[in-house]
Amino acid sequence: MRIKSFLLLTAFVLSSVPFSLGQSSPAYDLVIINGRVVDGTGNPWFRASVAIKDGRIVKVGRVDGSNAKQIIDAKGQIVAPGFIDVHAHTENIYDQPMAENFIRMGVTTLVTGNCGGSVTEVGEFLGRINEKPLAINISTLIGHNSVRQKVMGLDNRAPTADEQKKMNELVEQAMKGGAVGLATGLIYVPGTYSETDEVIELAKAASKHGGIYASHIRDEGTGVVDAIKEAINIGEKADMPVQISHFKISAKSLWGQTPMALGLVRDARKRGLNVTVDQYAYPASSTSLDARMPTWAIAGGREEGKKRLADPESRAKIKADMRKGLAERGFVDYAFAFVASHRANPEFNGKNIAQITKSVRNADSLDEQIEQIFTMYEAGGAQMVYQVMSEDDVRTIMQDPFTMIASDSGVREFGSGVPHPRGYGNNARVLGQYVRDLKIISLEDAIRKMTSLPANVFEFRDRGQIREGFVADIVIFDENTVSDKATFENPHQYAVGFSSVIVSGGVVFNGEKMTGTMTGKAIRGPGYVAKPSGSE
Ligand SMILES: [Zn+2]
Structure with a gap:
């Protein structure tokens, strides 16, 4: 007993030495005081200081701020874990x-x-993050379409056994490189040409290395039920978690059916499959103009598509398919389809297809609208915003406990193009509009959906909570003023109400501006195999 307490005492004295030196060696790099902590678990806020050292949260509670290099006073503000956006398109992040x-x-x-x-x-x-530092943490999925295109080009057929094997190997290689799972986009070329079995094989390759299956499902319109079932089936066959991306119903004829669609997810969860979804908080989507065309019509790329349009017979068939698809989804024309960016004629930006057809062709008919879409497709296509969802459905999806908040956005070059406003406002919109103004969900639940829920599912085990030992990704904001400013007409407007954003321990945004601190980390998946030669 005596020896043990002596050892303990010695250890205590040794560890206390740096503390006793006081000013020359502060105990903490940063202490956030006076804030209300919403810790990410969904629990109600509590008052505590948060102390950070070497990029990690080392203490949550009563902390003597005088022993810190830097203090942030968060009086009147919320201190929460930094938000995890599991649905981004930022391949160009290093630019x-x-x-x-x-x-x-x-x-x-x-x-x-x-x-x-x-x-x-x-x-x-x-690995590029070692040469090119980022202000944000980055992780990635391996994309089915990218893998398929590398092995099979844009061919509209099933893979040969050899091609399937090559694709499986590419997925495995990506998982060992640090991917967090496999992503599909089954409405896009060439992923749309795949049968379920092909995807199951690839999902198994990712599952072997601990990956998740994240899917932009095959149909978010009239075929949404079958598409959700397909995603769940793939997860069950490959024995892995399933993330259904930007969950929505985009057929007007099915608006209000969201509880049924969410029920499919709930049933799968009851069976023991970890299915979760993400959502952006807007009733409008954003994708290409090409997505309005039948997939068979655009197979093989734009030049092939143009050839089909040049043939009167297939042009008529394309038109018929588009009319049919539109009617099935419950729309009478293309007034829901707004141009975000049309390079060939930027004057179209911000206008819908009906308006454009009226001004260019002086016509209102659906036939002329389709002709206008053909003209724009032939001129290189366009980035579009589609007002295809019901606001009630958006709210119903948001209230489900397994729904995460994610933007489906890229990194934006300020002022360039007319992108979907979600890239500037998504999280702020949830906190301002849906939490504060509409009271659809509580502040604590909204933050859970942005932090610990995605961290659990994507296995970011030491992120997504304000908790001792966790990485110091932290956001400080005013719940009374947090708001999105970006609109469909004028999207390049930053969110407001955030006073500090801390990434892996570094303050990257403080007050009014970016600080230039670049403390983002690469977050690698569970299958990651470190290279032996320090090249990481
Ligand atoms: Zn998508």
Whole structure:
């Protein structure tokens, strides 16, 4: 007993030495005082100081701030974990290393590679952070479409056994490089040409290395039920968690059916399959103009598509398919389809297809609207905003406990193009509009959906909570003023109400501006195998 307490005493004295030196060696790099902590678990806020040392949260509670290099006074504000956006498209992150549109709405971690499109050299992509620092944490999925295109081009057919094997190997290689799972985009070329079995094989390759299956499902309109079932089936066959991306119903004829669609997810969870979903908080989607065309019509790329349009017979068939698809989804024309960016004629930006057809062709008919879509497709296509969802459905989805908040956005070059406003406002919109103004969900639950829920599912085990030992990804904001400013007409407006954003221990945004601190980390998945030669 005596020896033991002597050892303990010695240890105590030794560990106390740096403390006793006082000013020359502060105990903490940063202490956040006077804030209300919403810790990310969904628990009600509590008052505590948060102390950070070497990039980690080392104490939550009563902390003597005089022993810190830096103090942030969060009086009257919320201190929460940094937001994790599991549905981003930021393959070009190293060209926009500040990721200012994300940081300024509280996002500290991105998962890119969604909807089937990713880099294929994942190890290299994540390793680049060593030469090119980022202000935000980055992780990635491996995209089915990218892998398929590399092996099979844009062919509209099933893979041969050899091609399937090559694709499986690319997925495994990506998982070992640090990917967090497999992503599909089954409405996009060439992923849309795949049968379920092909995806199951690839999902198994990712599952072997601890990956998740994240899917932009095959149909978010009239075929949404079958598409959700397909995603769940793939997860069950490959024995892995399933993330259904940007969960929605985009057929007007099915608006209000959201509880039934969410029920499919709930049933799968009852069976023991970890299915979760994410959502952006807007009743409008954003994708290409090409998505309005039948997939068979655009197979093989734009030049092939143009050839089909030049043939009167197939042009008529394309038109008929588009009319049929529109009617099935419950729309009478293309007034729901707004141009975000049409390079060939930027004057179209911000207008819908009905308005454009009226001004260019002086016509109102659906036939002329389709002709206008053909003209724009032939001129290189366009980035579009589609007002295809019901606000009630958006709210119902948000209230489900397994729904995460994610933007489906890229890094934005300020002022360039007319992108979907979610890239500037998504998280702020949830906190301002849906929590504060509409009271659809509580503040604590909203933050849980942005932090610990995604961290659990994507296995970011030491992020997503204000908790001792966790990485110091932290956001400080005023719950009374937090708001999104970006609109469909004028999207390049940063969110407001955030006073500090801390990424892996570094303050990257403070007060009014980015600080230039670049403390983002690459977050690698459970299958990651470190290279032996220090090349990481
Ligand atoms: Zn998508």
